[in-house]
Amino acid sequence: MLFAVRMDVDIPRDLAPDERTDLVTREKAYCQELQKSGEWVHIWRCVGQYSNLSVFDVADNEALHRILWGLPLFPFMSIEVTPLAQHPSDLAAGGPVR
Numbered sequence: 001m002l003f004a005v006r007m008d009v010d011i012p013r014d015l016a017p018d019e020r021t022d023l024v025t026r027e028k029a030y031c032q033e034l035q036k037s038g039e040w041v042h043i044w045r046c047v048g049q050y051s052n053l054s055v056f057d058v059a060d061n062e063a064l065h066r067i068l069w070g071l072p073l074f075p076f077m078s079i080e081v082t083p084l085a086q087h088p089s090d091l092a093a094g095g096p097v098r
């Protein structure tokens with residue numbers, strides 16, 4: 001199942017610099033492991049914002065929930081999830097969808 005996920009990050013300005021660095025480092029490692037496993041398909045920076053737009057390909061809602069819940073930056077994020085379906089005009093998708 002494909003999901004588009006927008007993550008808006010808001011780390012408190014008074015968080016200790018070491019803690020901030022640790023969080024961001026762990027977030028990057030977590031993200032890159034999931035890219036290697038094929039579950040985190042895309043991550044794009046939203047221009048001019050501390051936000052990303054990502055695409056996940058996961059087994060089900062619970063799998064996505066576990067992944068998002070496990071994000072080191074989860075406590076400092078607002079997350080919007082959009083389930084995706086094939087568009088009938090998508091040439092790349094091939095088959096007939098109505």
Ligand SMILES: O=C(O)CC1=CCC(=O)O1
Nearest residue numbers: 009027028031050051052
């Ligand atoms: O910087 C961000 O948008 C937050 C984030 C999610 C995965 C990652 O590596 O950073």
